[in-house]
Amino acid sequence: MGDRVGSPAPRPARPPWHDPASWWPRLTAATAHLPAPVGVIDLAALRYNALDMVVRAGGRPIRIATKSVRVRAVIDAALRVPGYRGLLAFTLPEALWLAEDHDDIVVAYPTVDRTTLARLLADEQAASRITLMVDAVEHLDLIDAVAPPRGRPPVRVAIDVDASWRTAALGHVGVRRSPLHDPVETLRFARAVAERDGFRLVGLQMYEAQIAGQGDDTGSGDALIRSVQARSRQELRVRRTAIADAVRSLVPLEFVTGGGTGSLEFSGADDALSEITAGSGLLAGHLFDGYRAFDPAPAAAIAFDVVRRPAPDIATVLGGGWIASGPALASRQPRAVWPEGLRTMTREAAGEVQTPLQGPAAAELRAGDRVWFRHAKSGEASERLDRYHLVDGDRVVDELPTYRGEGKAFL
DSSP: OTTGGGSOOOOOSSOGGGOHHHHHHHHHHHTTTSOSSEEEEEHHHHHHHHHHHHHHTTTOOEEEEGGGTOOHHHHHHHHTSTTEEEEEESSHHHHHHHTTTOSOEEESSOOOOHHHHHHHHTOHHHHHHEEEEEOSHHHHHHHHHHSOGGGSOOEEEEEEOOOOEEETTTEEESOOOOSOOSHHHHHHHHHHHHTSTTEEEEEEEEOOHHHHTSOSOSSSSHHHHHHHHHHHHHHHHHHHHHHHHHHHTTSOOSEEEEOOGGGHHHHHTOTTOSEEEEOHHHHOOGGGGSOSSOOOOOOEEEEEEEEEEEETTEEEEEOOOOOOSSSSSGGGSOEEEESTTOEEOTTTOSOSSEEEEESGGGGGOOTTOEEEEEOSSSHHHHTTOSEEEEEETTEEEEEEEOTGGGTOOOO
16 A cells, blocks of 8 residues: 555545545445455545544544454555554454564453464564563463563553543442452552562553443433533542553553543543554444544445345345444444445344345335445445555555455454
């Protein structure tokens, strides 16, 4: 992709993707010669998202969450844009693969993969490029069991701290991640890491999923969501500062990361953070349409073919049911966006083998016609497609293999 993603792109007065009647038929024409399912990434939309995220981050560097992309050409192109720095990998096998070409990779979750740990601990270059995530002494014990401190290079580690909001009224608001939550217990664990042979504490991670991953303009319960998020932001800013200050008083940290595509503005203004981690916003699944703070471009989309008409008002496409992580609600399912007015059926929804669609446009569809879908996040489609076709204007200009297309399936 060269440097095309980072090319200057002024904010359009009326973005072309706001005109569905020209946006989607253009993609249909550009890819008519390709068999379905066909995934596209629109270059103008990708460029817009990449630069808009930098603006929203307010000057704080963005570490790319690779799970949300899983296309190396897109990841590499984004890293060439000023404002992006480093990668957050999903698993250690993925990190080892990426470390062949990149030198600043954090593994987002603790690993107990002994085989891959042995590979890491036997490779000094990889060990210098990869940071493992820990939140309990048992993670350190497991690493030592794979290779004792004297027989391996120092292991770079970061501590994952729970950024969820805990209240008497609502309980735990956020995802269930680290058992560490307050400054005292985090500092106690940080001291245990810093004093242990064979480990080097270099970072902290605090991901605010209840803010970054929950839209506040969805048309359902928005007032309550905004109220909860406002109070969570207030609490987290104070607690994250106290935790970062406490650990920094013990060891110098290379990074303190948090954030997410949905909270770039908040995270960019949080002085406790040295960087922000985000990735989904590059390809912009439909989940991110439901936020007040930003309006992403639909950079990635997938077309499926209609294969049958089980009823006059139903058109069924082959495949389509690639569901995003999280509760199996409509917000995590793929959404048919063109032709307009299509909807999945309540009792069947989007299916792995077929997706029946209803709505006024369904009656006009015939076998062989194409329906464009946007997926909820981004990474789930890359696990099913072996490539995306890069579209510039009205033509396909490149093919971008996904992880799957490169023969990789990490998790």
